[in-house]
Amino acid sequence: MNDSGSSYLYLLGLISTIVFLLLAVFIVSFALLFQRRKLQSLQEKNDLKAAYEQAILKSQVEVQNQTLQRIGRELHDNIGQILSVIKLHISIIEESTQSGELHEQASAVSNLIDQSVADIRALSKSLDGNFVQDFGLVQSITHELDRLQKTRRYETSLQVEGEAYSLGFQKEIVVFRVVQEVLNNAIKHSGANRISIILCYQTDQLQLSVQDNGKGFDFDEALHRELNGSGAGLRNMQDRIQLIGGVCTFRTAPGQGTSVDLQLPLHEQDSL
Amino acid sequence: MLSDLTTLVMVITVTIGLLYHSSIKIKFLRWLTIYLAVSCLSEFALEYIPDPDAKLTKALYCLMIPLEYAIYVKLYREAGTNLFIKKKFFTFSIVVLALFGVYQLVFNLNQRTAATDVFTAMGVLTLGVVLLYFWDILRSDQIIILGKDPLFWIATALLFFYTGNLFATGFYHILYSRSPDLAKKLYYLNYILNILRYIMYSIAFAIAARNQDER
Numbered sequence: 001m002n003d004s005g006s007s008y009l010y011l012l013g014l015i016s017t018i019v020f021l022l023l024a025v026f027i028v029s030f031a032l033l034f035q036r037r038k039l040q041s042l043q044e045k046n047d048l049k050a051a052y053e054q055a056i057l058k059s060q061v062e063v064q065n066q067t068l069q070r071i072g073r074e075l076h077d078n079i080g081q082i083l084s085v086i087k088l089h090i091s092i093i094e095e096s097t098q099s100g101e102l103h104e105q106a107s108a109v110s111n112l113i114d115q116s117v118a119d120i121r122a123l124s125k126s127l128d129g130n131f132v133q134d135f136g137l138v139q140s141i142t143h144e145l146d147r148l149q150k151t152r153r154y155e156t157s158l159q160v161e162g163e164a165y166s167l168g169f170q171k172e173i174v175v176f177r178v179v180q181e182v183l184n185n186a187i188k189h190s191g192a193n194r195i196s197i198i199l200c201y202q203t204d205q206l207q208l209s210v211q212d213n214g215k216g217f218d219f220d221e222a223l224h225r226e227l228n229g230s231g232a233g234l235r236n237m238q239d240r241i242q243l244i245g246g247v248c249t250f251r252t253a254p255g256q257g258t259s260v261d262l263q264l265p266l267h268e269q270d271s272l
Numbered sequence: 273m274l275s276d277l278t279t280l281v282m283v284i285t286v287t288i289g290l291l292y293h294s295s296i297k298i299k300f301l302r303w304l305t306i307y308l309a310v311s312c313l314s315e316f317a318l319e320y321i322p323d324p325d326a327k328l329t330k331a332l333y334c335l336m337i338p339l340e341y342a343i344y345v346k347l348y349r350e351a352g353t354n355l356f357i358k359k360k361f362f363t364f365s366i367v368v369l370a371l372f373g374v375y376q377l378v379f380n381l382n383q384r385t386a387a388t389d390v391f392t393a394m395g396v397l398t399l400g401v402v403l404l405y406f407w408d409i410l411r412s413d414q415i416i417i418l419g420k421d422p423l424f425w426i427a428t429a430l431l432f433f434y435t436g437n438l439f440a441t442g443f444y445h446i447l448y449s450r451s452p453d454l455a456k457k458l459y460y461l462n463y464i465l466n467i468l469r470y471i472m473y474s475i476a477f478a479i480a481a482r483n484q485d486e487r
Contacts, residue, residue, distance in 0.1 A: 006447065017438075020439065023435060024436070
């Protein structure tokens with residue numbers, strides 16, 4: 001074969017090789033691009049799901065706040081008013097009977113009504129989100145612990161470290177409701193007689209810890225119970241704290257009490 | 273010059289492979305490091321053993337090429353989800369290639385293309401395995417971060433190496449008989465692709481070892 005034949009063969013080999021190499025480049029690039037698109041698509045799907053879950057949670061928190069506020073207002077305005085009227089009538093009976101057994105009974109009922117009015121007022125404040133807005137988290141938690149203390153069944157304490165600052169109403173109301181739920185759980189399930197709350201205001205975050213000396217529980221077991229069981233409540237608390245950019249941790253074991261720790265970074269982005 | 277550079281890169285790759293050998297979790301990737309080490313030693317040995325007709329070189333290639341192919345098939349069979357790659361076909365192809373290698377060794381060792389034919393057959397089969405791996409990636413619902421998958425680096429290395437070499441090596445002997453200079457020129461591509469292949473192997477070994485550390 002002459003030179004031109006060899007050159008032709010060389011060119012053919014070279015061009016075929018280049019074509020095949022280009023094909024290889026295309027395959028690899030396509031695979032890379034395809035995987036990247038798939039990853040992006042998954043990311044978007046996850047973001048959408050997270051946004052949807054947050055929107056649901058947010059509306060749950062809002063509905064809960066509105067409902068509790070309405071109940072609180074009803075208690076204060078309606079039942080409170082009725083009790084005041086009853087008190088007025090009892091006072092008339094008390095005044096008309098200067099002495100004797102009836103007078104004493106009227107006086108006892110009057111005292112009971114006073115106590116009921118005070119309790120309803122306290123409960124109404126506890127349910128009213130505006131209280132948190134007006135007086136802040138520390139005052140609201142103090143009020144909750146006072147209510148518990150008054151029952152004489154619990155010894156409570158509140159420790160505030162650092163200079164208190166506001167997290168903003170939206171965050172504080174969520175924290176406050178979670179604290180209320182933790183206290184409620186302690187009352188209902190723990191059998192504790194001592195409950196303490198520690199609020200630690202740091203420059204970058206607020207740490208809040210609710211501790212009781214109750215019987216504790218198996219957290220993993222409780223968390224994996226059916227959705228309508230206590231697991232849902234625990235998860236819900238964690239979700240709500242997560243919604244405001246924080247972390248909610250449970251430290252507990254059977255026979256060792258329970259400690260619920262909230263960590264709330266100051267500058268964390270949240271959806272509220 | 274380019275040949276020396278290829279040898280140097282190969283030695284570096286073998287060193288990296290052996291260094292990471294114990295940390296690599298994927299069994300057949302560990303085998304590949306051993307194979308490369310043996311292959312590298314053989315190449316060096318061939319430099320010092322007199323082999324005027326290149327018969328020893330061809331014999332060695334005829335035996336080692338099917339072994340290398342077997343490692344790739346096993347590597348992708350174990351990792352892949354593609355049903356086709358899991359079928360007996362590829363196991364059967366190892367046997368066929370091995371028999372072909374033995375046939376070339378016994379009956380055709382005098383021919384210049386004895387080892388090249390085995391290499392070309394392996395190239396075509398390996399491309400099949402690698403393309404099935406890529407097909408698997410496109411088809412699968414699983415999301416793999418390809419840059420962190422050692423098999424992706426091996427597959428890319430093999431894809432470039434064999435697509436580039438099928439003609440460069442396949443045409444070599446035909447072209448050499450007509451124009452040795454042009455044949456040698458075309459063969460430079462083999463060196464370049466070999467360097468690229470070994471670099472990608474090194475990356476694969478490092479990634480496989482790091483993945484294991486992260487676990």
